[in-house]
Amino acid sequence: MPTTSDFERMLRGVSLRVTRPRVAVLSAVHDHPHADTDSIIGAVRTGFGGVSHQAVYDVLRALTTAGLVRRIEPPGSVARYEARVGDNHHHVVCRSCSAIADVDCTVGMKPCLTASDDHGFAIDEAEVVYWGLCPACSTAVPEHTV
8 A cells, every 4th residue: 555655756756746635635545446525535534634625626636637546437426536547447336336346458458449430539548337236235136126
């Protein structure tokens, strides 16, 4: 797990000024993969103290723009954030409890899916969301209702 020094190095590496809120938000995203903004705010407040919603939103936007975190928004879900960036991985989402897990690309790095017609676009990312029931929810639901 990255340390405060690692987070400071990451921020400097993308030319962002090191501030306590930025380090706290970056740490929260690393500690809570696929967390929504409210969860990140709660984690930051627990470890850092008083910080406004707007400050966390601003830091998340700066970190996303700088490529230190990735914003994902599965259809029907609020925005979530993760620290795993730059590898074009995908996600599986539980239809029941909304748990999210990473799914590695099955072929290659970027893009792992080749479009049947790219319409002239220079494709640099493919996004796939797999849907189903997580192990906990699939054992809790009788088979005849699935």
